[in-house]
Amino acid sequence: MSESPVRVRMAPSPTGPFHIGSARTALFNYLFAKRYQGKFIVRIEDTDLERSKPEWEENIKESLNWLGLNYDEGPDKAGEFGPYRQSERKAIYKKYLARLIETKQAYYCFCSAEELEAHRQYLVSQGLPQVYSEKCQSLSPVEAEKKRAEGERCVIRFRAPKKDVAFEDLLRGKIKYDTATFGDMVIAKDLETPLYNLACVIDDFEMKISHILRGEEHLSNTPKQILLAWALGIQPPQFLHLPLILNQQRAKLSKRDPSIAAKVSDYKEQGYLPEAVVNFIALLGWNPGDDREFFSLSELVNEFSIERLQTSGAVFNVQKLDWLNGFYIRKMPLAELTNRCVPFLIQSGLIAPLWGKAEAAPLVYSSDFTVLEYEAVETKEKYKFSDLARMIALYQERLKKLIEISELIDLFFQKELNYPTELLVWKKMERGELSPVLNQLETLLLRIQEGDWIKEKLEKAIMVEAEKIGDRGRLLWPLRVALSGKTASAGPFEIAEVLGRRKTIQRIKEAQKKL
RNA sequence: GGCCCUAUCGUCUAUUGGUUAGGACGCUGCCCUUUCAAGGCGGAAAGCGGGGUUCGACUCCCCGUAGGGCCA
Numbered sequence: 001m002s003e004s005p006v007r008v009r010m011a012p013s014p015t016g017p018f019h020i021g022s023a024r025t026a027l028f029n030y031l032f033a034k035r036y037q038g039k040f041i042v043r044i045e046d047t048d049l050e051r052s053k054p055e056w057e058e059n060i061k062e063s064l065n066w067l068g069l070n071y072d073e074g075p076d077k078a079g080e081f082g083p084y085r086q087s088e089r090k091a092i093y094k095k096y097l098a099r100l101i102e103t104k105q106a107y108y109c110f111c112s113a114e115e116l117e118a119h120r121q122y123l124v125s126q127g128l129p130q131v132y133s134e135k136c137q138s139l140s141p142v143e144a145e146k147k148r149a150e151g152e153r154c155v156i157r158f159r160a161p162k163k164d165v166a167f168e169d170l171l172r173g174k175i176k177y178d179t180a181t182f183g184d185m186v187i188a189k190d191l192e193t194p195l196y197n198l199a200c201v202i203d204d205f206e207m208k209i210s211h212i213l214r215g216e217e218h219l220s221n222t223p224k225q226i227l228l229a230w231a232l233g234i235q236p237p238q239f240l241h242l243p244l245i246l247n248q249q250r251a252k253l254s255k256r257d258p259s260i261a262a263k264v265s266d267y268k269e270q271g272y273l274p275e276a277v278v279n280f281i282a283l284l285g286w287n288p289g290d291d292r293e294f295f296s297l298s299e300l301v302n303e304f305s306i307e308r309l310q311t312s313g314a315v316f317n318v319q320k321l322d323w324l325n326g327f328y329i330r331k332m333p334l335a336e337l338t339n340r341c342v343p344f345l346i347q348s349g350l351i352a353p354l355w356g357k358a359e360a361a362p363l364v365y366s367s368d369f370t371v372l373e374y375e376a377v378e379t380k381e382k383y384k385f386s387d388l389a390r391m392i393a394l395y396q397e398r399l400k401k402l403i404e405i406s407e408l409i410d411l412f413f414q415k416e417l418n419y420p421t422e423l424l425v426w427k428k429m430e431r432g433e434l435s436p437v438l439n440q441l442e443t444l445l446l447r448i449q450e451g452d453w454i455k456e457k458l459e460k461a462i463m464v465e466a467e468k469i470g471d472r473g474r475l476l477w478p479l480r481v482a483l484s485g486k487t488a489s490a491g492p493f494e495i496a497e498v499l500g501r502r503k504t505i506q507r508i509k510e511a512q513k514k515l
Numbered sequence: 516g517g518c519c520c521u522a523u524c525g526u527c528u529a530u531u532g533g534u535u536a537g538g539a540c541g542c543u544g545c546c547c548u549u550u551c552a553a554g555g556c557g558g559a560a561a562g563c564g565g566g567g568u569u570c571g572a573c574u575c576c577c578c579g580u581a582g583g584g585c586c587a
Contacts, residue, residue, distance in 0.1 A: 120516095120587065129517045130587050172520075181518050182586070220519060220585040243521080250582060280527095283539090287528055291538045310528080313583065317526045320540040330553075398552045426549075466549085476549035488551030 006038025007210045010064075010071070011200070013045045014056035017263040018063035020316070021215065021245045021253050024281040028242060029213050030069045031282075031304040041207060042074035044085045047199055052087070063264035067274050068297050073207075081207040086199055090192040096202050096232055097156065097191050105231045106187060108144040109136040109157045131183025132157065156188040158198075158228060165223040170211070170240035171309055177223035185224060197221055201228045204237055211238045216313075217252065240306060243285050244313040253316065260316050271344060271402025273332075276325040284314040294327070326400045335370065337396060338389040341405045342369040348406035350413050351376055351383065376413040390498050394490035408489075412499065417485030417507065421514045426477040435515055437478050440465070442508045448501070455497040462493070482511035 008029045012022055033040035042064070046052035061076065073079030083089060100106035111133075119133045137159060139147075148154060160183060166176040187198040194202070200221075204212065219241045229236040245253050247260060255262055261270070267277050279295050286309050288295070295303065329337060345351050354373040374383045391409040399405060411417060424438075425431050444461055462479070466472040480492040483499060496504045 117587095124516050124587085127516075131517090169520095175519075177518070185586095215584090216520065217584055223519095241520085244584070246583080248526095252584070283527065285527090289529075291529080293539060312521045314528090315526055317540065320527065323540055326553090395552090397554095400552095471549090473549040478549090480549060484550090486550085490551085492549075 004208075004210050006033060006036040007041060007208050008033050008038060008213055009041040009043050009204070009207065009209050011043045011045050011203075011214075012060050013048065013051075014053060014060060015048060015051040016056055016255050017265055018056075018060045019253070019255060019262055020260075020264055020267070020277075020281065021262075023063065023067060023069075023264050023277070024245060024284060025213065025215055025242060026064060026069050027067070027278060027281055027300075028286070028304075028309075030071075031300055032211065032213055032306070033072075034301040035304045038210070039072040039079075040069075041079070041081075041209070042071045042077075042084065043203060043207065044075050044087075045196070045199070046085055046087045047193065047196070049087065059265060066264070066268055067278055086203065089199075089203065092206060093188075093194045093199060093202055094191045097188055097194060097198070100158070100187075100231060101156070103231075104159065106156050106158050107137060107139065108148065108154045109184075109186070110139075110144075110147055110152050110154045111135060129181040129183070131181070132185075134184055137184070155186045156190070157184045158187045158231070160184050160227055165226050167222060167226055167236070167239060169219075169222075170238055170306055171311060172241065175219070175222075177220075179223065179227060182220075182224065187228065197224050198228055201225045201232065201234065201236075205229070205232070205234045209237050211240065213240045213242060216241045216244050240309075243310055245281075245284055246313045246315045248315065250313070250315060252313075260318055269403070271404065272321065272325050273328045273340070273402075276321065276328045279328075280321045280324050284316065285310045293324075322400045329399045329402070330397050332396075334389050334393055334396065338385065338392050339367075339369050341392055341402055342372075342374075342385075342388065343367075344402050344405055345374075345388070345409075348410075349377055350406050350410055351388075354382065378413060379415050381413075394494050394498065398490075411484050411486065411489070411495070414485075416510060419481065419485035423485075423487065424478045424481050424511055424514070426471075426473045428471060429474055429477075433474075434478060435512070437474060438482070438508060438512045438515075441475065441479055441482075442505065442512070445496075445501075445505055445508065450501050453497065453501045455493045458496050459493040478511070479508075482507050 010022070010026045010029050012018065030040050032038070042060075044057055044060070046057070057075065061074075064071065071077060073081065073084060075084045077084075097106070101108075109132075115135075116132070120130045123130045136144075136157070144154075160179045162180050164176055164178055166174055169175050185197070186195060188194040203209075222239050222241070226236045247253050247257050253260070253262055261267060264277075268274075275296060278297055278300070279293075282295060282300050283293070286304070288303050289308055332340075342351075346353065351374040353369075354375050370385045372385065374385075374388065375381070376383065391412050392405065395405065395408045398408065422431070424434055429437075441462070444465060445458075448457060448461055462475060463472070466475040469475065476492055480489060480495070483492055483495045483504060484490075489495065499507070
């Protein structure tokens, strides 16, 4: 690596929700910084004032925070190279822009949109690169000033030297562009309003950025930025262009992609764990070189190396993310899992925190839900955190996303189950045989006293009878359905244990009533 | 339209000139099992095409082709 300290940055525009592709870029920047004892900086590129909104900046910070990608310097984390919002850096840009004009490396251009379009059409018809005609290059400073004073609309263009720009991409090797193919580009609307490429070059220099790790979509910006850096007498940083994350159609993931969720906040709301998301996106474009699949953020920091980065785009495979998420859910301590499920239970309207503060807001993972007591919205029955944990435990290995927890354990909070009577009928059974089976179950259950109401004793008592019948399903299936009301659920004994004696027997009676 | 990037199972990937081309997700068969999961053991499934270089190319080079990105 280079001798100067490693400083990398993530430079999102707050013009929309934080994107999963940006999250991965942020992750690789973070890993690179931590791996080489450097700094990770967040810079908000809010030069587009109409589209930039504080709420989107908030969304960016929240998303990074949720993923655990803590930055060392940023808009809300002062460092010595601030401010970290482009809208607050106009004076800096003005200085550089004035210098470019003074040295005649930039000039005012007064060409109209129609004029530019006509010239472009001509070039297209000739099969030539579509570049600016350079018409306004010949304007003297005096003429330009006069036009400006008269209020003529103008932009500032960069006088691009005609030569090849070659640079070494850390991932792709030598990349060469002929500047004649992009011509004199617009670099600013006026002295205080630089466009993306210029602002970027100035900020990266001022913030002492050593390496730029960004998406491949910026590859063609790089020669332009290098040219600008040279014009300003700046040594450009090192570049690395990451491959893109692709949708099912193999196109770049867009903000409104129907096939997969694009927003990081969507993943949070659907009940993906940040550790699963981080693990998953790390593996989109990077691999450890062996067969390992599971990595925590800190393990990634230790393992990460740019040599193992991929050069081609990666299709986002939700099924694999779901699998990973399930894996992380399964190995999570129960108390923590419960704590993370509670917001979803509240949100779905199943339970409400009782004497807790209303701020126990849904989807705030960092809240401590263990201290609250809850009330089932339908039955008004009270539940402690540990009661919820017992229910969730039954479904820990079945959960793929936290949001699914409500429809799995709703049976514990409902007054009466609503299921078709037919569901009670075991596949190797006639409907008419159901009544004696339910009676038998009731008798068996009534024999078990409150003090013995645990999974093991319940199982023992009922399995003895089930074995006698030979076909266990004749007892077990109707029992499970009577207790859960579902085609699929946890086992009948575990449910009965958590449900308690009174409710279990009550549900058997309800099933009998249905016949 | 111009410029640039990329190319191994459906998907994520290993392979850095010599492998029966390995793993994971998904799919699928069996086992376990009251259901659904989880778990265990199997299976199907890949080097874009054509030229070189080389004793030998998935691997290096060139040309196509395809996909993608940026600009317009």
